[in-house]
Amino acid sequence: MTQPIEHLKDQACLVVKGPDRPGIVAAVGTAIxxxxxxxxxxxxxxxxxxxxxxxxxTVFHRENFTESIRDIEEDLHEQLAHVGLEWTLIDRSRPKRxxxxxxxxxxxxxxxxxxxxxxxxxxxIPMVISNHPDLxxxxxxxxxxFHHVPSRGADKSEAEAEILNLVKGQADFIVLARYMQIxxxxxxxxxxxxxxxxxxxxxxxxxxxxxxxxxxxxGVKLIGATAHYVTPELDAxxxxxxxxxxxxxxxxxxxxxxxxxxxxxxxxxxxxxAHAEDRVFWHGNHAIVF
Numbered sequence: 001m002t003q004p005i006e007h008l009k010d011q012a013c014l015v016v017k018g019p020d021r022p023g024i025v026a027a028v029g030t031a032i033x034x035x036x037x038x039x040x041x042x043x044x045x046x047x048x049x050x051x052x053x054x055x056x057x058t059v060f061h062r063e064n065f066t067e068s069i070r071d072i073e074e075d076l077h078e079q080l081a082h083v084g085l086e087w088t089l090i091d092r093s094r095p096k097r098x099x100x101x102x103x104x105x106x107x108x109x110x111x112x113x114x115x116x117x118x119x120x121x122x123x124x125i126p127m128v129i130s131n132h133p134d135l136x137x138x139x140x141x142x143x144x145x146f147h148h149v150p151s152r153g154a155d156k157s158e159a160e161a162e163i164l165n166l167v168k169g170q171a172d173f174i175v176l177a178r179y180m181q182i183x184x185x186x187x188x189x190x191x192x193x194x195x196x197x198x199x200x201x202x203x204x205x206x207x208x209x210x211x212x213x214x215x216x217x218x219g220v221k222l223i224g225a226t227a228h229y230v231t232p233e234l235d236a237x238x239x240x241x242x243x244x245x246x247x248x249x250x251x252x253x254x255x256x257x258x259x260x261x262x263x264x265x266x267x268x269x270x271x272x273x274a275h276a277e278d279r280v281f282w283h284g285n286h287a288i289v290f
Contacts, residue, residue: 004093005122010065011092012037013057013278014076018085020052028056031079035072037062043290047283055281057290059092066091088278096172096276098123101163101179104132108177108198111265112272113142121269122276126170129163131181151181160187167191175272176230178264185232195230196275198268200260201242203235212257223247223256225264227271229287238287240271240280 016028025044032039037060044056062068073089080087098121102109109128115121127145128135139146147166151159164187167174176197188195200206201224206214215223224244229237245263247256274280274289281288 002094002097002124004066005095005119006093008092008122010063011040011059011061012065012069012072013059013090013092014087015058015090015278015281016054016056016080016085016087017281018054018083020046020054021083024054024083024085025056027080027083027085028058031076032058032060034079035062035068035075043279045281045288045290053283055283055288057279057281066093090278092122092277095122095124097170098125098173098175098272098276099167099171100125100128100175100177101181102128102130102135102177103180104130104134105178106135106138107261108265108268109135110138111269112175112177113139113144115269117142121273123272127166129166131159131179156181156184160184163187164190167193173275175268177268182234183230188230188232194275196227196240196268196271197230197235197237198225198227198264198271199235200224200264201226201244212260213253216251216253216256219249220256221247223260223263225260225267227267229282236285238282238285240274240287240289241267243267 039058039060041059047053069089069091076087076089100109100112116123116125125144127147128139129147129149131149131151133148136146149159149162171193173193174195176195178198200211202211202215222244224242226239227241228239231237243263245259247259279290
C-alpha cells in the first residue's frame with residue numbers, strides 16, 4: 001500500500017495547458033482561491049509557435065485536501081472550461097510508483113535506490129527488473145522486489161511480455177537505468193506509462209558498444225549524459241535533463257567512463273525528480289521543465 005509523503009500533506013499541484021489568451025492566470029488563481037487554496041509556487045511558460053500554447057504549474061496548500069479533491073475537481077471543471085484549459089489536479093502527498101529496468105551495471109540504479117530511501121525522490125519503487133541476476137542482493141538490501149527477466153537473442157517478445165505482465169497496473173512511470181535493450185513499439189504502446197532513459201551524450205557519434213573508448217580515440221574534451229523520454233524513434237524523445245563535464249588528454253578510456261557514469265546518474269536522478277514532481281510538460285518533441 002502506498003504510504004503518503006508526510007511533509008507534503010495537504011499540498012496540491014494543478015497543471016494546466018491550453019491556447020494562450022488573456023485572463024488564464026487570473027482564472028487559475030481565482031479557482032484555487034475559491035476552493036480555499038493558498039498558492040505556494042507558480043511557474044508558467046508560453047510557447048513561441050504561430051499559435052502559442054500556455055503551460056502553468058501551481059502548487060498550493062489546502063487543509064484536508066485529500067478528502068476534498070473530488071469536490072475541488074468538480075469546481076475546477078466548471079471554472080476552467082471557459083478558458084479552454086486542459087488541467088490535472090495532483091495530490092503531492094501520493095508518491096508516484098516507479099519501476100526500474102536495469103542491466104548488470106549498478107551506478108544509475110543504486111543512485112536512484114539510495115536517493116529514494118533518503119526521501120530525496122518522491123517515489124515508491126515496487127520492483128526492479130533486470131535482464132541479469134547480478135544485482136539481486138543489492139536491490140533486496142533496500143527491501144525492493146527483484147525480478148530477473150532474461151533477454152536472449154534477436155526476438156525479445158517473450159521477455160517483453162513477461163515485463164508487461166509484471167509492470168501492468170503497478171507503475172506510474174518506468175526508468176531505464178542504463179538498460180541496454182531496445183524496447184519495441186508494441187511494448188511502448190502496451191505499457192501505457194511514460195518511460196525515461198539515460199545515455200551518454202555523444203550520440204549520434206560513437207554509436208554502439210565502447211563509446212568511451214571511441215571518444216578517447218578521438219580526443220574528446222567534453223563528455224556528458226542525456227535523460228529523455230522514450231519514443232518509438234530510438235534516442236529521439238523529448239530531452240528532460242542534460243549536462244557535460246570537461247576532460248583532457250590525461251584521461252584514459254576508464255577515466256572517461258568513470259566521469260561519464262557520474263554525470264549519467266546525476267542527470268537520471270534529476271530527470272526522475274522533475275517527472276515525479278510534475279514539473280515536465282511535453283510540447284511536440286520538446287520537454288518544458290519547470
